Amino acid sequence: MTTILRGNLIHAPALGQLECLPGGYLILEDGVIAALCSRLPEQYQNSPVIDYGDALILQSFADCHLHAPQYPMVGTGMDVTLLDWLQKYAFPTESRFVDGAYARQVYHALARELVDNGTTRVIMFSSLHTDATLILMDELEQAGLWGYVGKVNMDRNGTPQLQETTEESQRETLRWLDACGQFHHIKPILTPRFTPSCTDALMAWLGRTAAERGLYIQSHLSENDREIAWVRELHPDCQRYWESYAKYGLWADHTVMAHCVHSDAQERLAMREANVLCVHCPDSNINVRSGLAPVRTMLNEGNWVALGSDIAGGDHLHMMDVITAAVRTSKLRSLLIDGSEPLTAADGYYLGTTAGHRYFGAGAGFAVGDALHAIVVDDSGIDTMGNMNFTDRLERALYRAKSEQIVAVWAGGKQIK
Ligand code: GUN
Ligand code: FE
Numbered sequence: 001m002t003t004i005l006r007g008n009l010i011h012a013p014a015l016g017q018l019e020c021l022p023g024g025y026l027i028l029e030d031g032v033i034a035a036l037c038s039r040l041p042e043q044y045q046n047s048p049v050i051d052y053g054d055a056l057i058l059q060s061f062a063d064c065h066l067h068a069p070q071y072p073m074v075g076t077g078m079d080v081t082l083l084d085w086l087q088k089y090a091f092p093t094e095s096r097f098v099d100g101a102y103a104r105q106v107y108h109a110l111a112r113e114l115v116d117n118g119t120t121r122v123i124m125f126s127s128l129h130t131d132a133t134l135i136l137m138d139e140l141e142q143a144g145l146w147g148y149v150g151k152v153n154m155d156r157n158g159t160p161q162l163q164e165t166t167e168e169s170q171r172e173t174l175r176w177l178d179a180c181g182q183f184h185h186i187k188p189i190l191t192p193r194f195t196p197s198c199t200d201a202l203m204a205w206l207g208r209t210a211a212e213r214g215l216y217i218q219s220h221l222s223e224n225d226r227e228i229a230w231v232r233e234l235h236p237d238c239q240r241y242w243e244s245y246a247k248y249g250l251w252a253d254h255t256v257m258a259h260c261v262h263s264d265a266q267e268r269l270a271m272r273e274a275n276v277l278c279v280h281c282p283d284s285n286i287n288v289r290s291g292l293a294p295v296r297t298m299l300n301e302g303n304w305v306a307l308g309s310d311i312a313g314g315d316h317l318h319m320m321d322v323i324t325a326a327v328r329t330s331k332l333r334s335l336l337i338d339g340s341e342p343l344t345a346a347d348g349y350y351l352g353t354t355a356g357h358r359y360f361g362a363g364a365g366f367a368v369g370d371a372l373h374a375i376v377v378d379d380s381g382i383d384t385m386g387n388m389n390f391t392d393r394l395e396r397a398l399y400r401a402k403s404e405q406i407v408a409v410w411a412g413g414k415q416i417k
Contacts, residue, residue, distance in 0.1 A: 031413015
């Protein structure tokens, strides 16, 4: 079936590069992009067009790191740094997801808010609870979202309410994986919480399971100074944090590592060599005072970097806010640390869209052959100057648009808002 969307198309085929088609057409065949054009080709003259008028048609967002069971505590618990924050706030909040009815209610609301804000792909942590994780996957799938979700593995350094034995962790992971076949666009990803949360035996088992079943892996890396020192104590044979994952086969193509605030040149090289995705989470890095990540350096060196809200270390679920936070944080880094070139709004838009969608095998920008992931932004309510060019309108939308301005959302070729 042919569907045609018309509006002001703005997409990011490469870092720092925007392509605009004012009054352009997106031609979809069964939800897949068949063509982008400035004028409607002859053969489509009689096809119905969904005309979005003067609105912007943008790429939707990919949130590549967030913790679903921390959603209830968003915007609270900002007074301590990472390791204390985990014990004082994050672990007690996650422990409530032993209750399936509670999980259903929270995850339904989370899925709705993601859609409302134009996030259509996610790479997400659940909690250690198998049943709540399946409820989360079900809610995301029903909302029309696409993504990877991980039941968290943690068999040490948790709390009495939030920790598994090694044997439980393995058994529950297998039970969870067996139940994941029911989902079509939400897939499992193995999720050792971070090195201090997992015994060597569990890490080794997860590495073997990933290899045997062809599963991707997500975790945290070099987020905070105390955390890094702790990993050094736990793994004195490892020169750097990343080696504590590599040692057990958890450092592989498409491994996702959140933060990488303090990753040095060697660790960044190891990411490039393995095709590891680094997820930058600017709000979280400031809220729990982890630091200012060297994003420009990583990009210059050729690292693969995308963005995450890191709810609830991060306080903004709306990826437009995460994008502008990344721009702002890069300026702080430049001012206070290394004079590096700050990110532009176009850079941020690329990191929040194309760089993350690539994890799912998508091409760059609105690529022919990809199922459509797009949002429609009606910026008339925030357009007070008139006569703005399209790159200015994109930048202002990123800084000023709220979910109300996102009047339509397309995911996997289907309209979900
Ligand atoms: N490291 C281990 N667990 C977490 C978490 O829940 N949030 C963040 N930001 N870092 C972590
Ligand atoms: Fe995190």
